[in-house]
Amino acid sequence: MLPISADFQQDYFSLFGLPLRFQLDRNALEQHYRTLQTQVHPDKFSHLSQSEQRLSMQWATRVNEAYQTLCSPLARGRYLLSLHGVDTQEETNTAMPLDFLMEQMELREVLEAARRNKDMAALDNMEARVKLTVNELQQQLALELDEKQDYATASGLVRKLKFMEKIAEEIGAAFDELDS
Amino acid sequence: MALLQIAEPGLSAAPHQHRLAVGIDLGTTNSLVATVRNGISVVLNDDDGAALLPSVVRYTVDGSVQVGLPAQAAQNADPQNTIVSVKRFMGRGLKDVGDVVDLPYRVVDAPGMLQLRTVAGVKSPVEVSAEILKVLRDRAERSLGGALVGAVITVPAYFDDAQRQATKDAARLAGINVLRLLNEPTAAAIAYGLDNASEGVYAVYDLGGGTFDISILRLSKGVFEVLATNGDSALGGDDFDQRIYCWTLEKSGLSQLSANDTRLLLTHARAAKEQLSEHGQTQLTAVLSGGEVVDVTLTREDFYAMTQNLLARTLQPTRRALRDAKLGVDDVRGVVMVGGSTRMPQVQRAVAEYFKQTPLTNLDPDKVVALGAAIQANVLAGNRSADDWLLLDVIPLSLGIETMGGLVEKIMPRNSTIPSARAQEFTTYKDGQxxxxxxxxxxxxxxxxxxxxxxxxELRGIPPMVAGSARIRVTFQVDADGLLNVSARETNSGIESAVTVKPAYGLQEDDITRMLQDGNQYARDDMLARALREQQTEARQLLEAVDNALAQDGALLDEPAIRQIRTCMNDLSSIVDGGDHGAIKHSIEALNQATVNFAQKRMDQSVASALKGHKLSELEN
Structure with missing residues (x-):
């Protein structure tokens, strides 16, 4: 039997046998993730040699990293762009459209008010609203990346998603805060 | 072999000897050891038929150590030298343990972890826990008739790095090879899941003697995937005892009790709590050392009222875990109850109300964790398990580093699946730093x-540069035990310096040696014999593993490569039965070295075969 070389450097999509696309089959991803972890997880190697244990740890770590990246739309978009040689400049490029920034400021004000008033219902509403925006951004991102291959526009969308993820995190923290 | 099951037809691995491995539940109140016998997980009893070993250790003047029932029997008479609930002190400094004033010990603050002054000297919680583990190890080895290959030790899912490290150190000190640290709720899920062949989302509510965990798991086709975990590593049955104790003091108009009286009343409080699980009310009667008589009646209603907010403190992490898992109460198919404290009716009621379903209690809540740990230990030791399954666990708390202004930059978020690695770049803030x-x-x-x-x-030797131009890459690596390693290096200059840290509270090899040498001559000889046995066990295991690997995948290597490995194997085989523990160790390392390339090829093949599997399944779809 000829060994088939599995390249440790291969991209995350290929690792799971998925096409290089933003839109992905979540079921296939999960299924392939489990199949791969079943092969490489340290629990399967703990009685073997040190070299095999070390390799298994590296592989399992990589498979987890790949899975986390592909699961998150933000990380997936950013990663796909990096494969196309595009840096999303999330730290440096802060030139966002005015209407988007206005919306961000408004969201933050609503969040602050909800925290101040310990208003769980307001947080619930916000969460739903953010989810909706995130979904819209994802659909646009799929269009720009998979259909139009317009990576500059896609980069802008990733930066927007990053803002939305940050606010979603803050909503989560506010839930925790009100619950304590 | 469990791993690379890609053997050609008719080329199956040789049958091997059953390896002795156990699961140990090192609990706050009680500890247990279990093993898989004839394919069934069973708890190992002591000579008197008792499964539970009270997690109580007593140090005496003559230097002997009592563990379990005899220690427990002496706790009221000798409270300062009788350590109960030591798990609460694992990896904890004095400031972490708020209610320590209510405990009858002479506590010594020490960097990283507090210590306890006993008649036999100052003891760290790690040493006290090691005494409990030694008793369980001896029980297992006597019962199974041989040296253990290793053990899976369970820890609360919400244990942080310090508490995990301390637990692992205790096991090492007790001469136990730790196959894995396993989260208690996950262990329980294994015992339940494999028993009932369940699929879907389950919540494990684990209220023990001193810790509370909630884990949300998805069970699917033999994979146990922890979606989120939360908890409180300082909340458990002990707190319910404390409530009764405080109530009793108030009711009897008492204050400032002696160590002995405190312990006496706490013991009675615990008995009263247990009574109330069966009866509507109970009488708490005790005579204190000064002759005062305590005699109070406690009803269930009063008990419920005084512990209401303890229950609320379990539901808050529960809500957080569900939120982190992005699930609602309606998504949960079953709720598994774990830990002796879930016997309290008010706990069961609160959980049932929250999850809108009757929780599962068909496995003994005291034993289920050890039973699950044993199943995992059996697999990790390399004994073939009937059905192939996999466990994917997470870290309970976010990991990060300090940035300017005393703020935390999170590098690895909570509930990241392990093993996991994350890197982040930082830079200097001063010129020439x-x-x-x-x-x-x-x-x-x-x-x-x-x-x-x-x-x-500290990362030193960064080449002097303008502020903001150095690139310091900090990498966090969490292994399958949930333990962290951190390294940092400057990447911009091409000059790389790297440092790997183990948290300061972890025991170094030297500490272990010193602690062992502090013991008596008999213990030292015992340790040497044990070290030799461990090396021999490891050597035989490695020989068998490599032999099987060659039988399966020898085709991946050319003749000279195979010869080289065989030579190393022969070297090791020829000395494995001798008494030279150093030489065996050396030969093991040599064989490990010789198989690096082979391991790589096998891993490549294995991953490739998994990928090939995808392509096939896609065609089928």
Missing amino acids: TAMSIHVVQGERELVSDCRSLAKF
Whole structure:
């Protein structure tokens, strides 16, 4: 039997046998993730040699990293762009459209008010609203990346998603805060 | 072999000897050991038929150590030298243990972890726990008739890095090879899941003697995937006892009790709590050392009222875990109850109300964790399990480092699946800065002062550059035990310096040696014999593993490569039965070295075969 070389450097999509696309089959991803972890997880190697244990740890770590990246739309978009040689400049490029920034400021004000008033219902509403925006951004991102291959526009969308993820995190923290 | 099951037809692995491995539940109140016998997980009893070993250790003047029932029997008479609930002190400093004033010990503060002054000297919680583990190890080895290959030790899912490290150190001190640290709720899920062949989302509500965990798991086609975990590592049955104790003091108009009286009343409080699980009311009667008589009636209603907010403190992490898992109460198919404290009717009622379903209690809540740990230990030791399954666990708390202004930059978020690695780049803030201090913290809060400090180290030798131009890459690696390693290096200059830290509270090899040498001559000889046996066990295991690997995948290597490995194997085989523990160790290392390339090829093949599997399944779809 000829060994088939599995390249440790291969991209995350290929690792799971998925096409290089933003839109992905979540079921296939999960299924392939489990199949791969079943092969490489340290629990399967703990009685073997040190070299095999070390390799298994590296592989399992990589498979987890790949899975986390592909699961998150933000990380997936950013990663796909990096494969196309595009840096999303999330730290440096802060030139966002005015209407988007206005919306961000408004969201933050609503969040602050909800925290101040310990208003769980307001947080619930916000969460739903953010989810909706995130979904819209994802659909646009799929269009720009998979259909139009317009990576500059896609980069802008990733930066927007990053803002939305940050606010979603803050909503989560506010839930925790009100619950304590 | 469990791993690379890609053998050609008719080329199956040779049958091997059953390896002795156990699961140990090192509990706050009780500890247990279990093993898989004839394919069934069973708890191992002591000579008197008792499964539970009270987690109580007593040090005496003559230097002997009592563990379990005899120690428990002496706790009221000798409270200062009789350590109960030591798990609460694992990896904890004095300031972490708020209610220590109510405990009858002479506590010594020490860097990283508090210590306890006993008649036999100052003892660390790690040493006290090691005494409990030694008793369980001996019980298992006597019962199974041989040396253990290793053990899976369970820890609360919400244990932080310090508490995990301390637990692992205790096991090493007890001469136990730790196959894995396993989260208690996950262990329980294994015992339940494999028993009932369940699929879907399950919640494990684990209220033990001193810790509370909630884990949300998805069971699917033999994979146990922890979606989120949360908890409180200082909340458990002990707190319910404390409530009764405080209530009793108030009711009897008492204050400032002696150590003996405190312990006496706490013991009675616990008995009263247990009574109330069966009866509507109970009488708490005790005579204190000064002759005062305590005699109070406690009803269930009063008990429920005084512990209401303890229950609320379990539901808050429960809500958080569900939120983190992005699930609602309606998504949960079953709720598994774990831990002796879930016997309290008010706990069962509160959980049933929250989850809108009757929780599962068909496995003994005291034993289920050890039973699950044994199943995992059996697999990790390399004994073939009937059905192939996989466990994917997470870290309970976010990991990060301190940045300017005492703020935390999170590098690895909570509920990341392990093993996991994350890297982040940082830079210098002063021109010509040649060193950078890296402070690793664990927790969810924004301020460093609100999180737990794990380690501090310095990266030196950064080439002088303009502020902001150095690139310091900090990498966090969490292994399958949930233990963290951090390294940092400057990548911009091409000159790389790297440092790997172990948190400061972890025991170094030297500490272990010193602690062992502090013991008596008999213990030392015992240790040497044990070390030799362990090396021999490891050597035989490795020989068998390599032999099987060659039988399966020898085709991946050319003749000279195979010859080289065989030579190393022969060297090891020829000395494995001798008494030279150093030589065996050396030969093991040589064989490990010789198989690096082979391991790589096998892993490549294995991953490739998994990928090939995808392609096939896609065609089928």
